[in-house]
Amino acid sequence: MRDPDPNGQARRHSRADIVRAALQLLDDEGLPNLSMRAIADRIGVQVSALYWHFRNKQTLLAQVSERLLESGTIDSDAAGDIESIAVNFHERLLAYRDAAELVSSSLALGLITLPARPLIHDAAVRAGLEEQGATIAADTIVHFVIGFTFHQQQRMNADSAGVAIHETATMTVADIGSQGDDFRAGLRLITAGIRATVAESRTA
Numbered sequence: 001m002r003d004p005d006p007n008g009q010a011r012r013h014s015r016a017d018i019v020r021a022a023l024q025l026l027d028d029e030g031l032p033n034l035s036m037r038a039i040a041d042r043i044g045v046q047v048s049a050l051y052w053h054f055r056n057k058q059t060l061l062a063q064v065s066e067r068l069l070e071s072g073t074i075d076s077d078a079a080g081d082i083e084s085i086a087v088n089f090h091e092r093l094l095a096y097r098d099a100a101e102l103v104s105s106s107l108a109l110g111l112i113t114l115p116a117r118p119l120i121h122d123a124a125v126r127a128g129l130e131e132q133g134a135t136i137a138a139d140t141i142v143h144f145v146i147g148f149t150f151h152q153q154q155r156m157n158a159d160s161a162g163v164a165i166h167e168t169a170t171m172t173v174a175d176i177g178s179q180g181d182d183f184r185a186g187l188r189l190i191t192a193g194i195r196a197t198v199a200e201s202r203t204a
Contacts (some may be wrong), residue, residue, distance in 0.1 A: 010197065013043055015053045015063070022064045030157065031098035034061070064110035065103045068096050069115055082123045082194070086141050086187050089116040091151040098157070100149035107146070117142050135198035137194055144190060148183055 021042045026034050036057055040144040042049045051124045069092055093099045115139050124134035 005045075013049070017043060018050060018053060018062045020065050022060060023067055026064060026099070026102065028098045031101055034064075036060075041137065058106075058109060058111060061102060062106040062109070065099075065106040065112050068092065068099055069103065069112075072093060074165060080123055080126060081185055082120055082127070082137075082141065082191055083184075085116050085119045085123060086145055087184070089114070089142070090145050090149055093146070094152070098153055100146050100153055103192075104146050104150060114142055116145075124194060127194060128202070129194060130201070133194075133197060137190075141187070141190055144186060148186065 018039065022039045023033060025038055025042050029038070036047050036050055039060070040050055042176045050060065054063070069089075093103065103112070103114075107114065120141050121138040124137040125131070129137060
């Protein structure tokens with residue numbers, strides 16, 4: 001799996017090269033255009049070369065999902081705070097076009113784990129939830145983040161494509177600028193529920 005570099009020398013592409021090219025293509029063209037052919041063309045190889053490293057497209061896209069999530073960092077102090085972890089996860093998804101849809105698909109197929117999930121789970125335990133409650137809290141929050149971001153990115157795509165948003169839509173393109181406040185408000189409702197659950201268990 002070699003192709004000429006600018007100096008005329010053959011260069012072997014690694015799995016990391018392919019994932020990096022796919023991530024760039026995702027951000028440039030969006031998920032609908034993230035085909036194996038387009039990825040191969042981006043790095044100048046035959047499509048068959050991709051299958052040398054990845055057994056199918058879903059496996060490659062799962063690696064892209066992991067790559068876009070792993071580049072986010074959260075400091076040690078914030079790692080203990082549920083809202084900070086969730087906000088960091090949200091920002092990671094917003095950093096790349098169609099990232100929420102891609103990550104959701106990889107997660108549904110069981111091909112990835114979310115770095116934010118165990119952090120939220122552990123923070124929920126420290127907040128006072130039992131194991132089962134912490135698991136439910138972690139799952140609820142990661143699905144809220146993915147779902148909210150998915151709708152944000154769908155509206156952004158519609159706006160950039162000049163697609164009209166129906167008046168019955170729950171969130172319009174005009175609202176995109178204020179969605180950060182809406183996201184945090186929704187997150188605060190969830191974390192308030194966690195605190196209420198903890199308080200109730202302590203008085204039971």
